Amino acid sequence: MPPLSLHDVSDDEIAELAASGELDLSNPVRRQFLKEMNSRDVQAAPGAGKTTLLGLKLRLLGRRWTPDMGAIAIVTHTNVARQEIENQLSGRPDAQRLLRYPHFIGTLTAFAHQFLALPTVRGLGFQVQSIDTEIFTSAAAAALRLSPNARGWVANQSGLPTSTSFVDRLQAGALKIAGSLTLDVENPRQLALVPGLANRSSPTFVALQEVKDSLNARGLFSYEDMMAIANSTLNGIPDLRQALAARFALIVLDEAQDTSEAAFNMLHSIRDAGAVLQCIGDVNQAILADGASPAWKPAADALDLNETKRFGPSLARVASKLSVHRPQDIVSTKQPDSLLYAILFAEGAEQAVASDYAKLLVSNLGGEGSFWAVGHRRNSSESAKKTQLVLGSYFPNLKSQGPQVDALLLHASIVQFGIGASELEQVENALRETITYCCKLGADGETLRQGRLLKTCDRHFPEIGRGLRDWISDQLEKPPTTEALWAEAKASLLARLASFAPDLSLVETCGNLKFAGDSSTFEQTATDGAYEIIDVDGTKVRINVGTIASIKGQTHDATLLLQTSYFNIRPFGKFAEALNAKTTRKWGPKEASLLANFYVATTRPRRLLAVAAQADQIGEKDRNLLKLSGWTILEITK
Known part of the structure; x- marks a missing residue:
C-alpha cells in the first residue's frame, strides 16, 4: 500500500491556495502543518484559522489520494464542527472525494459507536436502544430511587444535610450516583467501581450492578459506557487495532482540548498500531471541570500556531497572560486594535453596568452587531457574607426567545x-x-x-x-x-x-x-436565548446574555465579562494579578479554572472587550498598571 504523503507539496501549490484569500499562508507554522504527515499536536490560538487551515490540508490530500491508500478520518466533537469541515470540502473537485467512503468525517462519539462500541455491544447480546448519557442518567436515577437495597446508601451520597427530607436526599443522590454507573473497561459486562464502594461483593454494590444490568438489558447505555466498551475491545483484540490503523492512515482530532481521557486512550491505541494521529486545539480553552487538568497535554514538539486574526494586539496580550494551561505568546497585527474597558462599580450599583456597556457599544461600534455579556454559572460559597452576584443581578429585565428544548434529545x-x-x-x-x-x-x-x-x-x-x-x-x-x-x-x-x-x-x-x-447537532448557546434591549438616546442596543461555557467557539463584536460568583475566589483580583504578572506563575487548580474561563470569554470579541467588577476587587496599583496596558477605566458609584 503506497503511503499517504504530502512531501511533494511545492511552494507554488501553497501560493495557489493562499491566492484564494481564505488564509494567510506566509506564517511558517501554517505552512509546516500543511505538509506535516507525522503524528503531531497543534496548539492553535483563538482566531488562528485552524478550521480553514485543516480544510486546505485536506484539499492537498484529496489531490493525492488514491483508493489503494489508507483512508482519512476527521474526528470532531460536534456536528456543527463536522459541518464546517464538510463545507470547506464541498464543491472542491480536489477534496470532495474525502466526503465519501472509505473516509470518515464525524463526531468522536460517532467514530467510537460505528467502528467499536455498537458491534461489540451487539456481540455481547444486547439490543441497543440508545447510547446517550442524558437518557441513561435519567433512567438510572429513576431505577436507583426504586432499588430497595441501594436507595438508603444512595440518599446518603447526596451531600445534603441529614435534616433534609429523605425524598430530597434520595433524588439528589440518585442523580449523582447515576453518572457513576459506567461499565468497566477491563470487563464490559460488569459495573466499574463506584466511588465510595470498593467491595464488589457488598449488598449495595450488588444492587447497583442489578440496576446497571437492567438498564443495559433495556438497551440503554451512556457515552462513557461506549468509550469503556471501545477501549475494552481494542485492548482485547489486537488485530482490531491493526485493522483500524490500516483502514485509517491519518486521523485528525479537532478541538482536542474537549477530549476525555478514555477517548484519548482509544485514539492512542489506534495510533500505536500504526496510524498517524494529529491533534489540533487550544488547551487553554479547556474549562470542562473545575480544578481538573485537561486530558490533552500537547507534546513538547507541538506546533505553536500563535498568530490570531480575530482581535488586535492589545487583546492578544491579555489572552497571552491568561493562557494558564500552556503558556502561549499570542501575536496579532490586526488593525484597528481591540478596545479594552474596565467598568468598576460600587457595591449595589451592578444594575448600572449594562447601561454603561451599551453606551460604549454605541459610541465605539454604532450600536449594531453581535454584543454579549457573560459570566460563570453560580458556584456559590456558603461562607460568603455578601450577596453573591449572578447574571440576573446585572440584567433584571431579561427576555427570552421562548421555550426551547434544543439542548436535549x-x-x-x-x-x-x-x-x-x-x-x-x-x-x-x-x-x-x-x-x-x-x-x-x-x-x-x-x-x-x-x-x-x-x-x-x-x-x-x-x-x-x-x-x-x-x-x-x-x-x-x-x-x-x-x-x-x-x-x-x-x-x-x-x-x-x-x-x-x-x-x-x-x-x-x-x-x-x-x-x-440529535443534541449533538445543536451549537451550545446562551441560557435560554436570554437578552436585554437597552435604549441609548434612541438607539436600541441588543445585548445577549449567557454563561461563559455557552459561548465557547463563538465570535462576537463585543463581549462584557461580568463578575459573578465563583466559589470563594475574588475573581477580578485574580484577573488583575494575572494580567500584571511579570513572569509565568503556577496557579492552584481553582485559580487555573477561573482564569481559563476568563481566557475563553476574553478571546471571543473582535473589537471590544469590557470587564465589570466591584471596585474593591481591583486595587489602586493594579488599576494604574491596567491603564498603562491600554485599559480605559470607568467608575460607577451609587
Missing part, C-alpha cells in the same frame, strides 16, 4: 419529565399550556401550576394524568426521531386529550412543545 426530555426531573421546566410548562388550552380548563387550569404536573393531574385530573402517562410511555417505547414522527406524537397527545375538549378539532398544534433532534 426529545427522548431524553420525556424520560426525565416522566420521572419528575425538576430541571425540565420547559417541557413541563409546554405540556401544562397544551392541556390547559386544549381542555378549556379555565380557572381550574391554575391547579395545574401547583406542584409537578403528573402528580397534580393524578390528584385533580386523574383521567388526564392517565392519558399523559400513556402518551409518555408510548414515546419511551418508540421515540420520534424526525419532525414528521414528532408531528404524529403531538397528534397522538391531542387525541388522548380529545374526550376532555369537544372542540379539539380546532387545535392544530401543541404550541410550545418543540421537537429536538
Whole structure:
C-alpha cells in the first residue's frame, strides 16, 4: 500500500491556495502543518484559522489520494464542527472525494459507536436502544430511587444535610450516583467501581450492578459506557487495532482540548498500531471541570500556531497572560486594535453596568452587531457574607426567545419529565399550556401550576394524568426521531386529550412543545436565548446574555465579562494579578479554572472587550498598571 504523503507539496501549490484569500499562508507554522504527515499536536490560538487551515490540508490530500491508500478520518466533537469541515470540502473537485467512503468525517462519539462500541455491544447480546448519557442518567436515577437495597446508601451520597427530607436526599443522590454507573473497561459486562464502594461483593454494590444490568438489558447505555466498551475491545483484540490503523492512515482530532481521557486512550491505541494521529486545539480553552487538568497535554514538539486574526494586539496580550494551561505568546497585527474597558462599580450599583456597556457599544461600534455579556454559572460559597452576584443581578429585565428544548434529545426530555426531573421546566410548562388550552380548563387550569404536573393531574385530573402517562410511555417505547414522527406524537397527545375538549378539532398544534433532534447537532448557546434591549438616546442596543461555557467557539463584536460568583475566589483580583504578572506563575487548580474561563470569554470579541467588577476587587496599583496596558477605566458609584 503506497503511503499517504504530502512531501511533494511545492511552494507554488501553497501560493495557489493562499491566492484564494481564505488564509494567510506566509506564517511558517501554517505552512509546516500543511505538509506535516507525522503524528503531531497543534496548539492553535483563538482566531488562528485552524478550521480553514485543516480544510486546505485536506484539499492537498484529496489531490493525492488514491483508493489503494489508507483512508482519512476527521474526528470532531460536534456536528456543527463536522459541518464546517464538510463545507470547506464541498464543491472542491480536489477534496470532495474525502466526503465519501472509505473516509470518515464525524463526531468522536460517532467514530467510537460505528467502528467499536455498537458491534461489540451487539456481540455481547444486547439490543441497543440508545447510547446517550442524558437518557441513561435519567433512567438510572429513576431505577436507583426504586432499588430497595441501594436507595438508603444512595440518599446518603447526596451531600445534603441529614435534616433534609429523605425524598430530597434520595433524588439528589440518585442523580449523582447515576453518572457513576459506567461499565468497566477491563470487563464490559460488569459495573466499574463506584466511588465510595470498593467491595464488589457488598449488598449495595450488588444492587447497583442489578440496576446497571437492567438498564443495559433495556438497551440503554451512556457515552462513557461506549468509550469503556471501545477501549475494552481494542485492548482485547489486537488485530482490531491493526485493522483500524490500516483502514485509517491519518486521523485528525479537532478541538482536542474537549477530549476525555478514555477517548484519548482509544485514539492512542489506534495510533500505536500504526496510524498517524494529529491533534489540533487550544488547551487553554479547556474549562470542562473545575480544578481538573485537561486530558490533552500537547507534546513538547507541538506546533505553536500563535498568530490570531480575530482581535488586535492589545487583546492578544491579555489572552497571552491568561493562557494558564500552556503558556502561549499570542501575536496579532490586526488593525484597528481591540478596545479594552474596565467598568468598576460600587457595591449595589451592578444594575448600572449594562447601561454603561451599551453606551460604549454605541459610541465605539454604532450600536449594531453581535454584543454579549457573560459570566460563570453560580458556584456559590456558603461562607460568603455578601450577596453573591449572578447574571440576573446585572440584567433584571431579561427576555427570552421562548421555550426551547434544543439542548436535549426529545427522548431524553420525556424520560426525565416522566420521572419528575425538576430541571425540565420547559417541557413541563409546554405540556401544562397544551392541556390547559386544549381542555378549556379555565380557572381550574391554575391547579395545574401547583406542584409537578403528573402528580397534580393524578390528584385533580386523574383521567388526564392517565392519558399523559400513556402518551409518555408510548414515546419511551418508540421515540420520534424526525419532525414528521414528532408531528404524529403531538397528534397522538391531542387525541388522548380529545374526550376532555369537544372542540379539539380546532387545535392544530401543541404550541410550545418543540421537537429536538440529535443534541449533538445543536451549537451550545446562551441560557435560554436570554437578552436585554437597552435604549441609548434612541438607539436600541441588543445585548445577549449567557454563561461563559455557552459561548465557547463563538465570535462576537463585543463581549462584557461580568463578575459573578465563583466559589470563594475574588475573581477580578485574580484577573488583575494575572494580567500584571511579570513572569509565568503556577496557579492552584481553582485559580487555573477561573482564569481559563476568563481566557475563553476574553478571546471571543473582535473589537471590544469590557470587564465589570466591584471596585474593591481591583486595587489602586493594579488599576494604574491596567491603564498603562491600554485599559480605559470607568467608575460607577451609587
